[in-house]
Amino acid sequence: MRRGLAVLVALTVLLLLLDVAGGPTGPVRSAGASVFGPMLRATSTDADDPRDTELTRLRLRVAELEDERSASAQESELRDLAQDHRVDVVPARVVAVGARDARGAVRVTLDVGSRDGVSTDRAVVSPDGLVGRVVSVSRWTSDVELLGASGTSVGVRVGTAPGVLAELSGSEPTLDERPGELAVRAVQEGRLEPGQQVRTLGSQDGRPYPPGLPVGEVVRAPQDAVGLTAVATVRPVADLPALDVVGVVTGTTR
Numbered sequence: 001m002r003r004g005l006a007v008l009v010a011l012t013v014l015l016l017l018l019d020v021a022g023g024p025t026g027p028v029r030s031a032g033a034s035v036f037g038p039m040l041r042a043t044s045t046d047a048d049d050p051r052d053t054e055l056t057r058l059r060l061r062v063a064e065l066e067d068e069r070s071a072s073a074q075e076s077e078l079r080d081l082a083q084d085h086r087v088d089v090v091p092a093r094v095v096a097v098g099a100r101d102a103r104g105a106v107r108v109t110l111d112v113g114s115r116d117g118v119s120t121d122r123a124v125v126s127p128d129g130l131v132g133r134v135v136s137v138s139r140w141t142s143d144v145e146l147l148g149a150s151g152t153s154v155g156v157r158v159g160t161a162p163g164v165l166a167e168l169s170g171s172e173p174t175l176d177e178r179p180g181e182l183a184v185r186a187v188q189e190g191r192l193e194p195g196q197q198v199r200t201l202g203s204q205d206g207r208p209y210p211p212g213l214p215v216g217e218v219v220r221a222p223q224d225a226v227g228l229t230a231v232a233t234v235r236p237v238a239d240l241p242a243l244d245v246v247g248v249v250t251g252t253t254r
Contacts, residue, residue: 074245077127082247087210089125089247090116098143106149108132108243113140116248121208123200123249129214129237130154130200131246142248146240147215148182155201156184156215158232164190165201168215172231175220180241182216182234192221192232206252 075091082089090112098107112118114137122134124144132146145152148170157163165188172183186192196218202211214237221232 071245074127078125078245078247081125081127081129082249085210085212086252087123087206087249088251089249090118091245091247092116092118092142093245094243095141106146107135108144108146110142110144110246110248111140112248113138113142115139117250118142118248119250123209123213125213125247125249126238126243127245128239129216130209131236131238131240131243133208134248144246147236147238148240154209154215155203156198157201158184158186158192158198158218159190159196163199164188164192164230166192166198168198168234172233175231175233178233180236181219182236184218184232184234186228186230189228190230192218192230194218194221194232198234206249210249210252 071093078089078091092110092112094108095111096109098109110118110124118134118137120134120137123130124132124134130147132144132149134142135145136143147154147168150170152170154168156166156168158166164186166184166186168182168184170182172185175183184192184198198215198217200209200211200213200215203209216234216236218232219235221230
């Protein structure tokens with residue numbers, strides 16, 4: 001393309017010189033038009049062409065409709081999760097991402113607040129399961145601390161009912177964790193094994209965590225992961241760095 005533009009510039013200079021000298025410019029102009037005309041048309045755009053504006057507008061509208069369709073599908077899955085676990089939820093969307101650590105986002109901001117019935121120390125879920133808890137609320141927005149944030153832990157049950165009582169946290173020095181993974185440590189006698197499902201133990205009055213919410217799956221565990229010293233690596237069911245539509249638990253249904 002650069003070579004073609006250089007030739008165009010040279011041709012323009014030649015035509016100017018011929019014009020000044022009174023020489024025959026017709027053959028040169030004709031040859032130049034036939035050779036470089038298609039190139040000029042290909043490299044030029046009409047910014048005022050209404051067809052371009054309309055096409056851009058249609059593409060933006062298609063993107064909006066796709067986003068609305070995806071959000072509607074996720075809200076429907078949220079309602080199913082809420083019904084299965086007998087909790088009431090307020091749908092929300094992530095509008096900002098706050099502090100980060102090695103695992104990615106630690107806090108996110110939602111577009112719902114006290115006017116929507118949201119209060120602190122309430123669980124936040126995605127269509128797949130638990131993602132964190134509400135730590136601060138304003139009238140219009142609320143901040144959520146995600147699973148794995150430093151200094152936080154969640155009581156869980158690991159494996160088939162009744163399951164091994166354990167504590168889920170962000171890191172464990174004895175484990176070789178990968179980005180996005182969490183650690184679980186048993187607090188009663190039992191064995192932790194890959195493939196076991198991890199669910200919330202539940203808090204008093206279901207606050208912040210109702211019982212039985214999906215949290216993740218054990219993906220790696222040492223062979224000696226037995227007893228009170230047992231530790232294992234858990235992959236959360238929710239894609240924490242890519243949250244979009246979530247639900248804030250506001251209570252339990254009878």
